Amino acid sequence: MGKSKVYFLQALASFILVLFTMPLGHALMIIMEKTMTPEAVHYAGFTMGFVGLVMVIVGVFVKGDTRQTLWGLIGGLLFWTGWVEFLFQYYAHRFGVQPEIENGVVVTKPEYLILPASFGFWMMMMTMYIFSTRNGCNFITWIQKRLFRERKNQIVVQPMTRHTSIVTFMEVNMILWASYLLLMFCYDKNFLGDHHPVTYLVGVGCFIGALFIFQKQLYIASWGANIRMSVATVVVFWVPIEILGRINFFKEFWTHPQEYAFPLLCILAGFLFLLGFMWLKGSKKKRS
Template identity: 70%
Template sequence: MEQEHNTKKKKFWWRTIASFTIVLFSMPLGHALMILMEKFMTPGPMHYAAFFMGLAGLLMVIVGVFVKSDTRQTLWGFFGGLLFWTGWVEFLFMYYARRFGVQPEIENGEIVTKPEYLILPASFGMWMMVMTMYIFSTKNGCDFITWIQKKLFRSRRAEIVPQPMTRHTSIVTFMELNMILWAMYLLLMFCYDKNFLGDHHPVTFIVGIGCLIGSLFMFKRQLYLGSWGANIRMAIATVIIFWTPVEILGRMNFFTEIWVEPEHYIPQMVTILVVFIALFVYLWLKASRRKLRREISQYD
């Protein structure tokens, strides 16, 4: 019993930092990829490439359902989800915004919000539709959804959401990534919209500060997750919440967003890419070794 107590209190610093870093670095790399495709590809080939990028992401997530190892399933879901979001969400919004002539938001002669992000808030109803399914139909490990269920259903929670959905780690990771990205984009677009608040509104500052503080508490909880797969999945939520104040500060020109002009910051972007690839290889090899050890132990 004492040993179990000590295990729960143990902090996994390396796993948490590695998981946080690989997810964190995916954010500027994803932005940079979109910018480079916009700048160096003509619209036709760019959108075809984006479509196949999204398709490749979906196939990666499906492949992840059939692989062994929680960590490898998580990685398949994570990277597949990134490609899916970039190719079939962001680029599709871009395509239809351009096709129907949606104008960007311009301030002081500079584009502050691209057309695709201006029409993204129209998807709020679809986001709520998916959230309604999660809240009423599944018992899951998301603290936010669990809190809503406890507040809404109270003593009837076990009756209304008695069991989880069929669990495939790759699908869980994929959905977590896309739902949180979607939610944070909707939140930011609401804050930036001058019909509601505006990027310099006090509430926008409070949102940024609140997300920063929240991400610190999430990081603290992540420290106690000893499983690589669980740690990476927690890192996805932690990083996306942490990235929200980064986006707000970048919007206010508080610092230079090197991923917006990656061709001008090649050494920095290459460094981020190299670290990202190195961490990915490390995690993949780590998962493969654990799988091999389990297979050997089965034959012993």
């Protein structure tokens, strides 16, 4: 069996499950901003982040790799939306950060303009992962091999204590964080700009990279591991979607939930169906 068998169902379903969280997350933020007062949004956002953290912790004590992964995935997304994006929004509004406006239209919200200031914190986390832990991230493992070469096994001796829910939670947040930093760097006219050729190359490179990651997913039999790999596949795949939306190549319907309620409800139904399906799959032990 080994790598000769392709698990297309697991790979495709896992990819779609995680992919659906992208438009749903954007739509949720827009709906909250349009239907709630600014004060209520901040309270709701903080509560959302707390609920996400609790879900991740609960996932540590849940039995089953797939279910632990799902707890970490949903909890991580709520954590990122509530305690990262909404907190950046709160402080951006509180201290009067102005949005980036082109032709009378807001192209970058204030919270995303100040997000690149967190680059040092991201590098701090990456330094810990690169020098202090052996893990399953292909990107980090590649850096370790190139950086440490024959001394890799001496410097990176063992993994951290492994809790699948925490692993998924950290993967979600670190990859989302990295993608936002990359996009904000590309969009910044002091560096490149959204119509710069390098920005387009970044989009093309991420699309090709997502195909390679998905190819690896095809050989993963476990639902939990497939979902975790899908986090990387989807976030990398979403980078060119963000870039194309930025240059108005197509209309991002998820940023207009009131106008496109039906397709978003269909996506929500599909997401809940896949979530329930994988939850039930997680209750069955895979036969060897």
